[in-house]
Amino acid sequence: EAIRFIESNRKKPWLVYLTHFAVHTPLQAKEKDRKYFAAKKPGKLHNHAIMGGMIKSVDDGVGRIIAKLEELKLKDNTVILFGSDNGGYGPATSMHPLKGYKGTYYEGGIRVPAVFRWPGVIRAGTKCNQLISAQDLFPTFAAAAGIKPANQKPLDGVNCWPAIIQNKAMKRPPVIVAGPFGDFAVLHDQWKLTWSQRQVSLYNVKDDPTESKDVTLNHPETAANLADALAPFSKLNMSNQERGARQGGGRRP
Numbered sequence: 451e452a453i454r455f456i457e458s459n460r461k462k463p464w465l466v467y468l469t470h471f472a473v474h475t476p477l478q479a480k481e482k483d484r485k486y487f488a489a490k491k492p493g494k495l496h497n498h499a500i501m502g503g504m505i506k507s508v509d510d511g512v513g514r515i516i517a518k519l520e521e522l523k524l525k526d527n528t529v530i531l532f533g534s535d536n537g538g539y540g541p542a543t544s545m546h547p548l549k550g551y552k553g554t555y556y557e558g559g560i561r562v563p564a565v566f567r568w569p570g571v572i573r574a575g576t577k578c579n580q581l582i583s584a585q586d587l588f589p590t591f592a593a594a595a596g597i598k599p600a601n602q603k604p605l606d607g608v609n610c611w612p613a614i615i616q617n618k619a620m621k622r623p624p625v626i627v628a629g630p631f632g633d634f635a636v637l638h639d640q641w642k643l644t645w646s647q648r649q650v651s652l653y654n655v656k657d658d659p660t661e662s663k664d665v666t667l668n669h670p671e672t673a674a675n676l677a678d679a680l681a682p683f684s685k686l687n688m689s690n691q692e693r694g695a696r697q698g699g700g701r702r703p
Contacts, residue, residue: 453518460522463595470511472504477542479503495544526569529594534562535584549661555629555644557659566614568594573617580613581637583625590614624679634683636676641669643676650677 452468472479483503496502512532519525537559538544540551550556564582566572582590585607592599593611613620624638633646640656652666652673666673 452515456515456518456524457522460524465591466515468511468515470508472507473501473539474504475539477501477504477539480507483507495546498542501539501542529566529568529571529591531587531591532563532565532567533584536560537562547660553630555627555633555635556661557642557655560627560635561659572615576617578613578617578619580610580619581622581625581639582610582613583607583627585625586610624676626680626683628683634680636680638676638679641672641676643673643680645677645680652676 452466455466456464477498477500479500480503483506484499487502487506488499490499490502516525516530519528536552537548537554538551540553543551545551545558548556548558548561550558552559554560567574585605586609587607589599589605589607589609590611593609599605608622610620610622624636627635627637629635629646631646633644635645636643637655640654642653642655642661644651644653644661650666650673651661651664652669653661653663654665655661
């Protein structure tokens with residue numbers, strides 16, 4: 451369907467938002483793909499033939515779209531983003547060395563691919579350490595297309611296009627991530643604050659991507675500032691009492 455849409459609109463600007471149902475539960479793969487991966491030697495982290503088959507189906511689908519863009523001579527005028535809305539499904543795959551999986555606010559649940567492709571504009575093989583979230587996609591793609599959004603209402607996201615084409619991370623406001631049980635995470639630069647009803651923790655995910663060392667006591671002001679950024683979302687107000695409580699181990703009173 452996406453390919454037919456591209457063919458029908460190839461002479462004018464278009465946007466395709468394609469969300470493959472795979473990879474998702476129920477775990478179902480084409481039998482020939484399942485057999486292909488079942489016959490392979492198990493990996494150190496991954497040994498789920500059905501999951502492998504589902505990932506291959508996504509790869510095949512993306513490949514068909516890129517092939518069509520090349521056939522229609524549109525590849526040099528098309529920007530592609532390949533991403534995901536969450537981390538892997540815990541029972542079927544591993545996010546090692548990251549902590550957590552889909553449905554958690556840990557890095558294994560929220561750190562996902564963001565692969566951009568635009569021949570002649572984005573240099574192939576480059577890597578940018580820019581923090582970007584789904585909220586940023588609208589202003590970022592608008593900038594890439596040279597379009598100023600007509601709606602002047604404030605946007606939740608920011609334009610990350612300069613960082614992408616310059617391959618250099620830029621300053622940006624904190625990113626708020628909501629967990630499934632009323633918990634939150636706040637990310638800013640190398641810092642990540644996780645908040646739940648029972649615990650507030652601070653991690654330096656640049657040096658500690660496994661989130662194994664809570665450094666709240668070492669950086670109480672950073673923790674307080676990130677919690678203040680979260681306050682409008684979680685109604686968490688860092689009172690002086692709460693800030694002082696962090697000196698006692700990071701637990702809320």
